[in-house]
Amino acid sequence: MHLGESMRECEYSQISTRSSTPMETPYKKRTPKRKKWEAFPGRNKFYCDGRIMMAKQTGVFYLTLVLILVTCGLFFTFDCPFLAQELTPIIPVLGGALFLFVLGTLLRTSFSDPGVLPRATPDEAADLERQIDVANGTTGYRPPPRTKEVVINGQTVKLKYCFTCKIFRPPRASHCSLCDNCVERFDHHCPWVGNCVGRRNYRFFYMFILSLSFLTIFIFAFVITHIILSSYRKGFLTALKESPASVLEVVVCFFSVWSIVGLSGFHTYLISSNQTTNEDIKGSWSSKRGKDNYNPYSSGNIFTNCCMALCGPLPPSLIDRRGFIEADAPQMAPPTNGITMYGATHSQQSHMAAATPLLQQQSSEPVIITSSPENGTSLPARASLTLGGPCTSLPLGQPTPPTSTPSLSCHEAADMLPIHGHTLNHTHPLQEQAALHHYLTPEEVPSPPGMLHCGSPLGHSHTVQASFYNPASQDSLHEDSVRGLVKLSSV
Amino acid sequence: MATEFHNLQELRHSASLANKVFIQRDYSEGTTCRFQTKFPSELESRIELTLFEETVKTLNNFYAEAEKIGGQSYLEGCLACATAYLIFLCMETRYEKVLKKIAKYIQEQNEKIYAPRGLLITDPIERGMRVIEISIYEDRGSSGSSSGSSSVSGSTAR
Numbered sequence: 001m002h003l004g005e006s007m008r009e010c011e012y013s014q015i016s017t018r019s020s021t022p023m024e025t026p027y028k029k030r031t032p033k034r035k036k037w038e039a040f041p042g043r044n045k046f047y048c049d050g051r052i053m054m055a056k057q058t059g060v061f062y063l064t065l066v067l068i069l070v071t072c073g074l075f076f077t078f079d080c081p082f083l084a085q086e087l088t089p090i091i092p093v094l095g096g097a098l099f100l101f102v103l104g105t106l107l108r109t110s111f112s113d114p115g116v117l118p119r120a121t122p123d124e125a126a127d128l129e130r131q132i133d134v135a136n137g138t139t140g141y142r143p144p145p146r147t148k149e150v151v152i153n154g155q156t157v158k159l160k161y162c163f164t165c166k167i168f169r170p171p172r173a174s175h176c177s178l179c180d181n182c183v184e185r186f187d188h189h190c191p192w193v194g195n196c197v198g199r200r201n202y203r204f205f206y207m208f209i210l211s212l213s214f215l216t217i218f219i220f221a222f223v224i225t226h227i228i229l230s231s232y233r234k235g236f237l238t239a240l241k242e243s244p245a246s247v248l249e250v251v252v253c254f255f256s257v258w259s260i261v262g263l264s265g266f267h268t269y270l271i272s273s274n275q276t277t278n279e280d281i282k283g284s285w286s287s288k289r290g291k292d293n294y295n296p297y298s299s300g301n302i303f304t305n306c307c308m309a310l311c312g313p314l315p316p317s318l319i320d321r322r323g324f325i326e327a328d329a330p331q332m333a334p335p336t337n338g339i340t341m342y343g344a345t346h347s348q349q350s351h352m353a354a355a356t357p358l359l360q361q362q363s364s365e366p367v368i369i370t371s372s373p374e375n376g377t378s379l380p381a382r383a384s385l386t387l388g389g390p391c392t393s394l395p396l397g398q399p400t401p402p403t404s405t406p407s408l409s410c411h412e413a414a415d416m417l418p419i420h421g422h423t424l425n426h427t428h429p430l431q432e433q434a435a436l437h438h439y440l441t442p443e444e445v446p447s448p449p450g451m452l453h454c455g456s457p458l459g460h461s462h463t464v465q466a467s468f469y470n471p472a473s474q475d476s477l478h479e480d481s482v483r484g485l486v487k488l489s490s491v
Numbered sequence: 492m493a494t495e496f497h498n499l500q501e502l503r504h505s506a507s508l509a510n511k512v513f514i515q516r517d518y519s520e521g522t523t524c525r526f527q528t529k530f531p532s533e534l535e536s537r538i539e540l541t542l543f544e545e546t547v548k549t550l551n552n553f554y555a556e557a558e559k560i561g562g563q564s565y566l567e568g569c570l571a572c573a574t575a576y577l578i579f580l581c582m583e584t585r586y587e588k589v590l591k592k593i594a595k596y597i598q599e600q601n602e603k604i605y606a607p608r609g610l611l612i613t614d615p616i617e618r619g620m621r622v623i624e625i626s627i628y629e630d631r632g633s634s635g636s637s638s639g640s641s642s643v644s645g646s647t648a649r
Binding site: 100101104105108117118120121123124127150151152153157159167170171172184185204207296297307308310311312313314315316318319 | 511513516518519520521522557558559560564565567568569571572575576584585586587590616618619620621622624
C-alpha cells in the first residue's frame, strides 16, 4: 500500500524536478506533513488527530457504554425522583458523582495509550541481528534466538524476542495479537473497554471496575428500595407496573454485579501481589513451579504494592502520536549489508526480501531510488535489478539542495557530472571521491532515522545518504563500503 | 578535527554517519528505566571511559528520580485521582518534568562533550526508552582512513 503511494510520489517528483526548480522537495509542497499516528504500524484506530487511541474492534466498547448510559439514565429518570422525595436528595447526587467517575475512568482507559512500545528502527534491528550473528558465529539469515536471560532481584527472567517489533521485550511486556503491538506491563486486552490494559492505563481500568461495582451495587440496592417502598403503598404488582424501568435495571444490575464485583476482587488480588493477569494465568510466579519461584517485582507488602500500582508515577506515552513524521536522523546502512551484497549477487533478492519488512514498517514517505549508470559499465542492467521496485529511476534534479547531505545525489546518467559539481557546494572532499565513483544511488528510507540532514527541517532534503550498488566496479564498491556509504536494499 | 565540530549543525553538515552504537537497557533491577554502563568497544577510540560512564550514570539517576515512588508521587497520584485526572490538563506530571530535564542535559552533553568528538547522543525517549543511540560521525576529510579502519574492524568481527 505504501509502496504504491511511494511510487506515485516518486513519479510526481520526477516530473516536477525536470522543470529545473531548485530542489525544495517538490513533492513535499503538495502533500502536507503527516502525523505519526497516520503511519502507526499497529492495528489501532486513532481519533481527534491522534489524541484518542483505541483497538480495532470497538463494538463491545459501545455496548458497554450503552449499557451504562441506559441503566443510569433510567435510574435517574424513574427512580431518583421517588427516592429523593421519600428518602434523601443525597442519593441522586451520590449516584451522579459515581456515574461521572465511572464514565471518566472508562473513557480514560479506552482512549489512552496502554504503554505501547514503538517498533525498533531499522538501525536498531540491524544492530541486534549483528550482535546475534556475532554470538552465533555466522552471517546467515537464521532467525535470531528467541530468549535472553536476565536476573532480576535474584529471579531468572527470560526476555523474549518479538519478531514483529524486532526488539527483545522488556520484562512483563507482551505482544498483543489483536492490536499487533508490544505493550509494557501487559495485563490483558479488554474488549469491553476496546483497548489493551497495560502499564499506562491499568490504574484507570482498576478504578473503572471498582467504581462500576459500587455503581452497580448502588443502583441495584436503591431500585430494590424503591420497589419495596412503592409496594408498601400500592401493592407489589402495581409498583412494578408503574415503573417498568426498574425491572430492567434490576435485571441488568443483577447479572452485572457477579461479573464486575468478581473482576474487581480478582484485580485487587493482582494489585496486592503485583502481578499481571498474564502472569497469573500462566502461573509465572506460582510456587507450584518451583520452591524458589517468587515474584521479583513484588515489594512483599500489600500496601506498598497497591500504592505502587495506583499512585505510582504515570509514564508518558512512548509513541508520540501527534508528532510529525520527520526524517531527520541519519540512516546508517551497515557495512555488512554492502559486503554481503557485494559478494553474492544471487543473494541480493533474498537480502532485499529480508530487509524490506524493515522498510515497510516505516512511514509511507516515498522511497526514492536513483541509479546513475557508470560510463560504459553494466550498471544500468544491474541498477534495474537492484531497484526492481516501483521507483526505478528518479532524478531529483541537478542542483542538490544546500541542506541535503553532500553524499546524496539523485541524478540521471546524463546529469552525472554536473550534479557532482552541484553536490559539492559544501563538501569539496566529496568531489574527488565522486569523480572516482561515477555512480551514487541514494536511497531514501522512509523512516525517522532515514536521512542525514543538515539541520534543516525534515522534508526538505529527500535524499538520504549515498548508497550504491555496482558489482561491476568492485574497487569502488569496496572503497565506498569502507567509507560507510553502503546501499540499503531497495524496496 | 575537534575545532571543526564546534556545534552540532556543523557536525551534521560536514560529517557522514559511520556507525551507530546502541546502549541497551539494564533490567537487573526490575522494570525501572536503567541503561547498561558497559563501555562499547566502538567508542574506545572516540571518548574517554569516565565521560561516557558519567553521562550514562547521570541519565540513570534522572530516570530513577522520575520513577521514584515516594511521598511526592503518592500525593500527585491521589490528587490526580481525586480530580478525576483532570488536573493533568493544567499541570505536567513529574515524569514529564524530569524528561524535559533529561532532554536539556543530553543537549548540553552533546554540545560540550560529544559533538567535539564526532558523536551524537539521541534522547532515549525518541527510541521508546529502549536504547541510548550514539551516532558516530566521520569527518569527510579524513574519512578515507578513519572510517575505513572502523568499518573494516567492524566487518572482520562478523
